[in-house]
Amino acid sequence: MASTEDISIIVEFTGGLEMLFSDERKHKLSVPAKDSKGEAITVGWLVEYLCEEVMKDTRKEMFVLDGHVRPGILVLINDADWELEGEATYTLQPNDNILFVSTLHGG
Amino acid sequence: MASTEDISIIVEFTGGLEMLFSDERKHKLSVPAKDSKGEAITVGWLVEYLCEEVMKDTRKEMFVLDGHVRPGILVLINDADWELEGEATYTLQPNDNILFVSTLHGG
Amino acid sequence: VTPGKWPLSSEEYKRYGRQMIVPNIGIQGQLRLKAASVLIVGAGGLGCPAAAYLAGAGVGTIGIVDGDEVETSNLHRQILHSTSKVGMKKVDSAISYLKSLNPNLKYNAHTSHLTPENSESIVSQYDLVLDCTDHPTSRYLISDICVLLQKPLVSASALRTDGQLIVLNSPSLPPGNEAGGPCYRCVFPKPPPAESVVSCGDGGILGPVVGVMGVLQALEAIKLIAGGKLKAEGSGEGKTDASMLLFSANSNPPFRSLRLRSRRPKCFACSAAAGLSLESLASGSLDYLLFCGVNAPVSIL
Amino acid sequence: VTPGKWPLSSEEYKRYGRQMIVPNIGIQGQLRLKAASVLIVGAGGLGCPAAAYLAGAGVGTIGIVDGDEVETSNLHRQILHSTSKVGMKKVDSAISYLKSLNPNLKYNAHTSHLTPENSESIVSQYDLVLDCTDHPTSRYLISDICVLLQKPLVSASALRTDGQLIVLNSPSLPPGNEAGGPCYRCVFPKPPPAESVVSCGDGGILGPVVGVMGVLQALEAIKLIAGGKLKAEGSGEGKTDASMLLFSANSNPPFRSLRLRSRRPKCFACSAAAGLSLESLASGSLDYLLFCGVNAPVSIL
Ligand SMILES: [Zn+2]
Ligand SMILES: [Zn+2]
Numbered sequence: 086m087a088s089t090e091d092i093s094i095i096v097e098f099t100g101g102l103e104m105l106f107s108d109e110r111k112h113k114l115s116v117p118a119k120d121s122k123g124e125a126i127t128v129g130w131l132v133e134y135l136c137e138e139v140m141k142d143t144r145k146e147m148f149v150l151d152g153h154v155r156p157g158i159l160v161l162i163n164d165a166d167w168e169l170e171g172e173a174t175y176t177l178q179p180n181d182n183i184l185f186v187s188t189l190h191g192g
Numbered sequence: 193m194a195s196t197e198d199i200s201i202i203v204e205f206t207g208g209l210e211m212l213f214s215d216e217r218k219h220k221l222s223v224p225a226k227d228s229k230g231e232a233i234t235v236g237w238l239v240e241y242l243c244e245e246v247m248k249d250t251r252k253e254m255f256v257l258d259g260h261v262r263p264g265i266l267v268l269i270n271d272a273d274w275e276l277e278g279e280a281t282y283t284l285q286p287n288d289n290i291l292f293v294s295t296l297h298g299g
Numbered sequence: 300v301t302p303g304k305w306p307l308s309s310e311e312y313k314r315y316g317r318q319m320i321v322p323n324i325g326i327q328g329q330l331r332l333k334a335a336s337v338l339i340v341g342a343g344g345l346g347c348p349a350a351a352y353l354a355g356a357g358v359g360t361i362g363i364v365d366g367d368e369v370e371t372s373n374l375h376r377q378i379l380h381s382t383s384k385v386g387m388k389k390v391d392s393a394i395s396y397l398k399s400l401n402p403n404l405k406y407n408a409h410t411s412h413l414t415p416e417n418s419e420s421i422v423s424q425y426d427l428v429l430d431c432t433d434h435p436t437s438r439y440l441i442s443d444i445c446v447l448l449q450k451p452l453v454s455a456s457a458l459r460t461d462g463q464l465i466v467l468n469s470p471s472l473p474p475g476n477e478a479g480g481p482c483y484r485c486v487f488p489k490p491p492p493a494e495s496v497v498s499c500g501d502g503g504i505l506g507p508v509v510g511v512m513g514v515l516q517a518l519e520a521i522k523l524i525a526g527g528k529l530k531a532e533g534s535g536e537g538k539t540d541a542s543m544l545l546f547s548a549n550s551n552p553p554f555r556s557l558r559l560r561s562r563r564p565k566c567f568a569c570s571a572a573a574g575l576s577l578e579s580l581a582s583g584s585l586d587y588l589l590f591c592g593v594n595a596p597v598s599i600l
Numbered sequence: 601v602t603p604g605k606w607p608l609s610s611e612e613y614k615r616y617g618r619q620m621i622v623p624n625i626g627i628q629g630q631l632r633l634k635a636a637s638v639l640i641v642g643a644g645g646l647g648c649p650a651a652a653y654l655a656g657a658g659v660g661t662i663g664i665v666d667g668d669e670v671e672t673s674n675l676h677r678q679i680l681h682s683t684s685k686v687g688m689k690k691v692d693s694a695i696s697y698l699k700s701l702n703p704n705l706k707y708n709a710h711t712s713h714l715t716p717e718n719s720e721s722i723v724s725q726y727d728l729v730l731d732c733t734d735h736p737t738s739r740y741l742i743s744d745i746c747v748l749l750q751k752p753l754v755s756a757s758a759l760r761t762d763g764q765l766i767v768l769n770s771p772s773l774p775p776g777n778e779a780g781g782p783c784y785r786c787v788f789p790k791p792p793p794a795e796s797v798v799s800c801g802d803g804g805i806l807g808p809v810v811g812v813m814g815v816l817q818a819l820e821a822i823k824l825i826a827g828g829k830l831k832a833e834g835s836g837e838g839k840t841d842a843s844m845l846l847f848s849a850n851s852n853p854p855f856r857s858l859r860l861r862s863r864r865p866k867c868f869a870c871s872a873a874a875g876l877s878l879e880s881l882a883s884g885s886l887d888y889l890l891f892c893g894v895n896a897p898v899s900i901l
Contacts, residue, residue: 099848100762101798110851147796157736157792159844165859186846186858188788191759191800192646192734192810206547207461208497217550254495264435264491266543272558293545293557295487298458298499299345299433299509313672320804321760323850348649348815352808355676371614374701375656381700399682400675459622503621507653507819511812514649518808518849544854548819549624553845554855 090118092179096135100187102158105142112139116177128162129173131183148185159186197225199286203242207294209265212249219246223284235269236280238290255292266293306330310403315357328525329357335524336360338422340413340441341431342367342389344376344499344509345455345516349429351379352517354397354404358524361397362407362425365389376506413437415580415587418444426529429516430454433498435490436587442467442483443585446474446568447577451529453519454483457509458502460548464512465541465559466519468569470531475571477562479531480539485563508548515544538562607631611704616658629826630658636825637661639723641714641742642732643668643690645677645800645810646756646817650730652680653818655698655705659825662698663708663726666690677807714738716881716888719745727830730817731755734799736791737888743768743784744886747775747869748878752830754820755784758810759803761849765813766842766860767820769870771832776872778863780832781840786864809849816845839863 096112103110116134120126136149147155154160160167161184162175177183203219210217223241227233243256254262261267267274268291269282284290306326307315311333319329337358339346342365353361367389369380377389384392390408397406409421413432422428422444430441430452438454445452451469455462465486472479499509523529538561545555568575579585607627608616612634620630638659640647643666654662668690670681678690685693695707710722714733723729723745731742731753739755746753752770756763766787773780800810824830839862846856869876880886 099846099851100764101759101803110848146793150793155793155796156790157788157796159787159858159860161858164856166861168861169859184858186764186844187796188736188792189757189759189762189764190734190736190739190797191803191805192642192644192732192757206545206550207463208458208502217547253492257492262492262495263489264487264495266486266557266559268557271555273560275560276558291557293463293543294495295435295491296456296458296461296463297433297435297438297496298502298504299341299343299431299456310672315676316673317800317804318676318806321806323761324804324806348811351679352677352811355679355807357676371611372617375616375619375658376653378652378656378701382703383700399684400679402683460624499618503618503625505619505622505625505819505822506656507815507822510649510653510815511819514808514811514815518806518812521806521808522849542852548823551843552855552857554853554857556853556855 091115092118092177094177094180095182096131097182097184099184100189102148102185102187105140105144105148106135107141114139125176127173128160128167128175128177128183131177132173154185157188159188160184161186198222199225199284201284201287202289203238204289204291206291207296209255209292209294212247212251212255213242214248221246232283234280235267235274235282235284235290238284239280261292264295266295267291268293311357314401314403318356324525331524331527332357332521333359335427335529336362336425337427337429337520338362338364338425339429339431340364340437341433342377342379342393343373343431343433344457344504344506345431345513346429347377347379347393348510348513349431349516349520350393350397351400352514353520354401356517356521357401358404358520360405360407360425362409362421363390363393364409364413364421366410366412372500376504376509378506378510413440415440415583415585419448419577419581422450423448425450427520427523428452429520431513431516435496438483439490440587443568443575443580445471446482447575447580449473449531451480451523452483453516453523455512455516457504457512458497458499460505460508462508462512462546464515464519464544466523467541469523470528470539472531474569474573474575477538478536479562479569481541481560481562482566482569484568485561485566486541486559488563488566505548508546511546608634612658615702615704619657625826632825632828633658633822634660636728636830637663637726638728638730638821639663639665639726640730640732641665641738642734643678643680643694644674644732644734645758645805645807646732646814647730648678648680648694649811649814650732650817650821651694651698652701653815654821655702657818657822658702659705659821661706661708661726663710663722664691664694665710665714665722667711667713673801677805677810679807679811714741716741716884716886720749720878720882723749723751726751728821728824729753730821732814732817736797739784740791741888744869744876744881746772747783748876748881750774750832752781752824753784754817754824756813756817758805758813759798759800761806761809763809763813763847765816765820765845767824768842770824771829771840773832775870775874775876778839779837780863780870782842782861782863783867783870785869786862786867787842787860789864789867806849809847812847
């Protein structure tokens with residue numbers, strides 16, 4: 086397979102996180118199927134990509150802190166907690182839905 | 193294709209209709225891909241099949257009246273009104289979800 | 300709606316501040332809420348929570364229609380009434396609660412049931428209608444008068460552990476305009492046979508099930524009003540689908556969104572071929588009782 | 601729970617009849633509701649509707665914890681309070697409403713906030729806890745004490761147009777038993793940085809959004825109680841996942857159900873390796889304030 090092949094995925098933000106991403110809750114993205122080393126891309130790769138390429142807000146630490154998705158954000162792969170799917174090592178599949186949920190505390 | 197081939201579909205009932213179907217809301221069914229004449233089966237075929245083969249309740253008129261799904265029941269094909277999909281003539285596809293909703297009137 | 304520097308009083312800024320800072324509301328949304336009038340038909344399990352949140356949000360005029368009186372068997376789900384109000388008209392009981400929650404609004408009591416005869420004079424006073432009733436006859440009547448008077452309609456219902464919600468006739472374009480939202484008859488052209496109809500009294504109902512649906516009705520109303528969508532503008536383009544939200548307390552997932560149809564080309568109420576008019580409705584030539592069957596439900600479906 | 605012929609009074613049959621005929625409730629469910637005690641932590645936008653529907657349903661003992669007083673800015677969403685109650689303790693205001701809705705229940709007023717010091721003595725009096733608070737410090741404290749005292753926890757939160765709901769520690773098996781439901785720390789092992797935390801006062805909130813979440817908390821509580829699931833039995837088998845219900849008023853579909861994890865093998869609170877104890881909690885050695893940051897939110901996220 087050529088490393089230039091792209092896959093389509095949907096990335097969504099909720100709980101206020103969308104404010105960091107141009108106030109758009111749903112992003113249809115086309116991302117390279119392989120990373121620069123020729124490895125299939127993972128959710129970990131996606132987080133970095135979102136932070137560097139998609140997020141225009143300068144407050145990167147509201148999304149990624151110390152190299153990890155910041156505490157208080159849940160990552161869901163096709164509506165299941167990414168901890169059930171191998172966390173950052175999960176290999177993205179075409180049409181995957183990746184949802185980032187910021188925990189709410191109001192009442 | 194052999195006419196003995198089966199397809200799997202999910203049939204769901206809600207709004208009280210489930211009471212006519214052994215009090216089960218969700219039925220995973222395996223149905224023949226072709227009818228007795230060798231034609232691909234439709235939702236219309238399914239309604240008849242449910243009435244004759246699946247429904248144990250004797251009050252058939254609570255589900256089918258004058259040859260049609262009785263007034264007050266919505267039929268949804270993969271969560272869209274069957275009127276958007278060709279109604280009874282829609283050809284069933286593997287893994288289709290067919291939902292029957294009895295309108296509620298309480299408040 | 301005056302565009303002055305302080306279009307609201309300081310009491311209003313205090314009372315509504317927490318919702319005014321929500322994106323999509325703002326001062327403009329609050330002013331629209333204040334200028335709006337909403338009719339709630341039915342002061343029962345749906346109407347109680349719907350009315351509470353509409354009054355909380357500051358909808359300027361709230362009318363409630365209901366001919367019934369408060370009974371002890373209502374209280375598990377009709378949370379605006381209280382034990383001391385048993386025997387009182389539901390409308391009066393509800394309005395006394397609403398006044399204590401928010402005394403700054405106008406409340407209209409309509410203490411008899413909505414009928415073909417009184418529906419035009421009542422509904423014409425409002426911008427938006429919530430169907431919080433519990434019988435198909437009233438559901439067809441309310442939809443018909445909303446089509447004729449071009450009012451959007453937020454309709455909900457509940458029974459046992461299930462609930463349903465649809466926003467109808469939104470945008471509320473004139474009959475014959477395909478860009479308008481479908482009406483109740485577009486979705487349910489034929490009424491159900493009488494023996495298939497079950498009321499909450501007969502089928503039972505969990506309080507929070509009907510409560511959730513009533514609160515969601517208030518939310519849909521607030522979204523329509525604050526979003527400036529009460530008045531349908533121009534001819535619109537294309538067709539407008541409706542969607543139905545289904546709730547089942549014991550299902551997983553508990554909520555499910557269904558895509559319904561747009562206006563039905565031959566709808567009796569909202570199509571170019573409509574057989575409905577204010578005259579035929581008021582004259583009683585449409586018998587809503589016979590239409591749905593007059594009998595009490597005999598079955599539990 | 602006596603199995604006599606008429607285990608309830610005629611007033612109770614009348615008041616709860618409509619819910620007793622719902623399948624899954626019945627007389628047994630009603631008796632379980634009557635025998636149950638529920639603690640509602642927070643008498644705000646979540647706690648108000650939750651309390652109303654629990655009282656309506658006949659939960660025998662309802663306790664409410666809150667140290668705050670009613671403010672005008674609460675009234676758009678905290679629908680048990682009323683304009684004349686501004687300045688009164690929220691707990692007292694809420695209980696006066698609940699008594700008028702249903703005078704047949706026992707209501708306990710806890711008029712100060714839940715703290716590490718008082719949490720054991722308060723929470724131990726109840727079968728089930730609803731977290732209706734609005735800050736992460738209280739959410740960790742409530743989860744910890746529920747784990748230690750083996751109480752199921754129905755947790756909800758809301759902000760702007762979004763809401764979240766999770767049932768935690770259900771079944772409420774002892775720490776170290778993997779068949780128990782996950783706790784708040786299993787889902788959120790590390791607290792969010794203080795600057796990412798926004799309250800409803802700062803971020804705003806639509807009344808019906810928080811209202812829907814509160815009503816759904818009451819429903820989850822009623823399902824657990826009437827279904828006989830308050831006390832976890834035996835060791836159970838396998839692991840228990842939790843699920844989170846997400847609500848977004850402006851999204852389509854508005855509700856979404858997420859599958860969360862089971863108990864975390866090294867959870868600080870509920871695992872075999874737990875570092876938490878009633879002593880460490882009560883002694884103040886866990887600083888819930890420092891843990892989540894003491895500062896007021898500086899950002900709007
Ligand atoms: Zn129509
Ligand atoms: Zn845990």
